[in-house]
Amino acid sequence: xxxxxxxxxxxxxxxxxxxxxxxxxxxxxxxxxxxxxxxxxxxxxxxxxxxxxxxxxxxxxxxxxxxxxxxxxxxxxxxxxxxxxxxxxxxxxxxxxxxxxxxxxxxxxxxxxxxxxxxxxxxxxxxxxxxxxxxxxxxxxxxxxxxxxxxxxxxxxxxxxxxxxxxxxxxxxxxxxxxxxxxxxxxxxxxxxxxxxxxxxxxxxxxxxxxxxxxxxxxxxxxxxxxxxxxxxxxxxxxxxxxxxxxxxxxxxxxxxxxxxxxxxxxxxxxxxxxxxxxxxxxxxxxxxxxxxxxxxxxxxxxxxxxxxxxxxxxxxxxxxxxxxxxxxxxxxxxxxxxxxxxxxxxxxxxxxxxxxxxxxxxxxxxxxxxxxxxxxxxxxxxxxxxxxxxxxxxxxxxxxxxxxxxxxxxxxxxxxxxxxxxxxxxxxxxxxxxxxxxxxxxxxxxxxxxxx
Amino acid sequence: xxxxxxxxxxxxxxxxxxxxxxxxxxxxxxxxxxxxxxxxxxxxxxxxxxxxxxxxxxxxxxxxxxxxxxxxxxxxxxxxxxxxxxxxxxxxxxxxxxxxxxxxxxxxxxxxxxxxxxxxxxxxxxxxxxxxxxxxxxxxxxxxxxxxxxxxxxxxxxxxxxxxxxxxxxxxxxxxxxxxxxxxxxxxxxxxxxxxxxxxxxxxxxxxxxxxxxxxxxxxxxxxxxxxxxxxxxxxxxxxxxxxxxxxxxxxxxxxxxxxxxxxxxxxxxxxxxxxxxxxxxxxxxxxxxxxxxxxxxxxxxxxxxxxxxxxxxxxxxxxxxxxxxxxxxxxxxx
Numbered sequence: 169x170x171x172x173x174x175x176x177x178x179x180x181x182x183x184x185x186x187x188x189x190x191x192x193x194x195x196x197x198x199x200x201x202x203x204x205x206x207x208x209x210x211x212x213x214x215x216x217x218x219x220x221x222x223x224x225x226x227x228x229x230x231x232x233x234x235x236x237x238x239x240x241x242x243x244x245x246x247x248x249x250x251x252x253x254x255x256x257x258x259x260x261x262x263x264x265x266x267x268x269x270x271x272x273x274x275x276x277x278x279x280x281x282x283x284x285x286x287x288x289x290x291x292x293x294x295x296x297x298x299x300x301x302x303x304x305x306x307x308x309x310x311x312x313x314x315x316x317x318x319x320x321x322x323x324x325x326x327x328x329x330x331x332x333x334x335x336x337x338x339x340x341x342x343x344x345x346x347x348x349x350x351x352x353x354x355x356x357x358x359x360x361x362x363x364x365x366x367x368x369x370x371x372x373x374x375x376x377x378x379x380x381x382x383x384x385x386x387x388x389x390x391x392x393x394x395x396x397x398x399x400x401x402x403x404x405x406x407x408x409x410x411x412x413x414x415x416x417x418x419x420x421x422x423x424x425x426x427x428x429x430x431x432x433x434x435x436x437x438x439x440x441x442x443x444x445x446x447x448x449x450x451x452x453x454x455x456x457x458x459x460x461x462x463x464x465x466x467x468x469x470x471x472x473x474x475x476x477x478x479x480x481x482x483x484x485x486x487x488x489x490x491x492x493x494x495x496x497x498x499x500x501x502x503x504x505x506x507x508x509x510x511x512x513x514x515x516x517x518x519x520x521x522x523x524x525x526x527x528x529x530x531x532x533x534x535x536x537x538x539x540x541x542x543x544x545x546x547x548x549x550x551x552x553x554x555x556x557x558x559x560x561x562x563x564x565x566x567x568x569x570x571x572x573x574x575x576x577x578x579x580x581x582x583x584x585x586x587x588x589x590x591x592x593x594x595x596x597x598x599x600x601x602x603x604x605x606x607x608x609x610x611x612x613x614x615x616x617x618x619x620x621x
Numbered sequence: 622x623x624x625x626x627x628x629x630x631x632x633x634x635x636x637x638x639x640x641x642x643x644x645x646x647x648x649x650x651x652x653x654x655x656x657x658x659x660x661x662x663x664x665x666x667x668x669x670x671x672x673x674x675x676x677x678x679x680x681x682x683x684x685x686x687x688x689x690x691x692x693x694x695x696x697x698x699x700x701x702x703x704x705x706x707x708x709x710x711x712x713x714x715x716x717x718x719x720x721x722x723x724x725x726x727x728x729x730x731x732x733x734x735x736x737x738x739x740x741x742x743x744x745x746x747x748x749x750x751x752x753x754x755x756x757x758x759x760x761x762x763x764x765x766x767x768x769x770x771x772x773x774x775x776x777x778x779x780x781x782x783x784x785x786x787x788x789x790x791x792x793x794x795x796x797x798x799x800x801x802x803x804x805x806x807x808x809x810x811x812x813x814x815x816x817x818x819x820x821x822x823x824x825x826x827x828x829x830x831x832x833x834x835x836x837x838x839x840x841x842x843x844x845x846x847x848x849x850x851x852x853x854x855x856x857x858x859x860x861x862x863x864x865x866x867x868x869x870x871x872x873x874x875x876x877x878x879x880x881x882x883x884x885x886x887x888x889x890x891x892x893x894x895x896x897x898x899x900x901x902x903x904x905x906x907x908x909x910x911x912x913x914x915x916x917x918x919x920x921x922x923x924x925x926x927x928x929x930x931x932x933x934x935x936x937x938x939x940x941x942x943x944x945x946x947x948x949x950x951x952x953x954x955x956x
Contacts, residue, residue, distance in 0.1 A: 214679070215678060215688055216688070219681075219688035222688070222689070223687075223688070223689055226687075226863075235866075236897065236899075263687040263862075263863060264687070265863050265864075268864070408690070410690065411737060
């Protein structure tokens, strides 16, 4: 039997009740901080992922007095990531005011990265493995890695291994002019060659989502976000960076007419069905977000606010490669499973945060949930999952207006929703409840439920 | 002695200053020096200096600083440097600017400065005094937020005019022997490429030829190009890391120059308070092959009492450099 009680598994150990038998404790969202999101090539054009993540982290540290604090664990990630940034999150921690003894790890699940860091760290808090954590994400579309061609890469690696001059010359002679052209990162799915927008265009046509409905959702996103800024909602959620104090993509003065005047950019081969424009799709964006998570005891000991509890989460994936489902439709399946686990329906949710990868993604999701046949055949329900009350959807704006730095979106949503739930307090004698839904490349999605504290 | 500052309309151009300094050197050779042992009283000032954010980011990336909106203390030095040069470039400045050696530097970062803030920068010279091998002088630069009286950043750079002895200024008695230096175990090893001088020149604006290339350095009598002293000191400051907080005193004394390319060994020793809070970090850097010391210094917490108030003109009671800064028998960089 080991002294520390955790390395060996002897006969004594198996007889002991497992730690899992004790009740799980709560994981609390204390608050969040992000830098304003900037359009690619804008205010953060020269800032790296590490710069932005550190800036978001330092703002969080300043807000909650975490200087020199050894936080249980920090997890964050980036979707567009340089190979030199293998330890991105740990490097950001070392560059921040946190104690250098704070451990960190990188996580990557495409656009669900940010939400998944919240889920994973919350689970560790619930298990009692850590008492505090910072979840986050960052992405730069401006400072994206540029990769050399396969031909050049192989030549460079072989040159490193070559021992003699004739060997080196022979290897160099393999180089062709085309090998010297660099490759910029794309958003095409590796298995289909279709960009995310082209994939969504297929789904949009399948669910017959109209151009008008998409433009209306986009307009609401801008109006809601601008109203939230106007009401000071983001005063304790956003720290200015590089001269930006509000999201650079937000267009408070946009109108239905302006949005209607834009030409479709995705699905143009669909002819009359091409409805997706730059106005109702998210732009490439730079930014970073962080969320402070804690146990009740940790937050109380420091007299920190407690906004919401991370109740539960569910991941799903769809078989999109040959078109069985749309690329961004995984949350359509994750949400009913998560609701069922808690005996909830859509009517029990006070706020919906459905990530606006494209306006049509949100509308296709809602359409699938309202479809009787889809509910029966694909979701295994008696009928449609139900209708989302649109007055509860993305009430402070979402990615269409704020922009979408891929891995940073989850942290933006969780911090904003937690604050919203806390302000709401309770409904019908129960805590206010929020649902987060984030779709991701590779046909994946992560969804979560938060409750006010 | 309240002399009104000379207010310049814009930050002087360093390249013009260098050219002017060369012309002045030639003129003085022909006409002889003024034999003055007095420093000009007038300070120089530039108001509402704006920071270029792209330049700030490039500086932060090169030096290894976190790319926050706060100006690194060494960046402020680079910002104020042309103004400091302009004071030493005056006709009534008694020492020849070209060839002066940067012995050491002391910075009080009292209040963090953001790149979004316009800055008023002043520079003056003071404390003309003897050195065993010439005459030394302090250049004091102060940086305030535009329109405010409080000094947020105070820098004292000590320079030596080697071989220049002015009437009425005593030479201190020679120091006995070279202080022993035994290299500790390094905590870091820097690999400086031959382009390290050019890279720092690009972000600091200090295109002194002795830093740029072997050829340009040879033209000025150097064996090879050398790293900027403030590049080395600023990297050490960055290596101390964010534990130093937003206000601190940063001192460095320069010794053997770093000829490029180079490997530089560095040791940083940090002292913590009983509470575990950072108190100070001492750094020393040396050539790992020869064991010669390149520079040493410290970053220390700036106590509230020392941070002063707005009206204080800190130059009066600012101590000159500590002995380590001027004791070395070797030289750092020349102007």
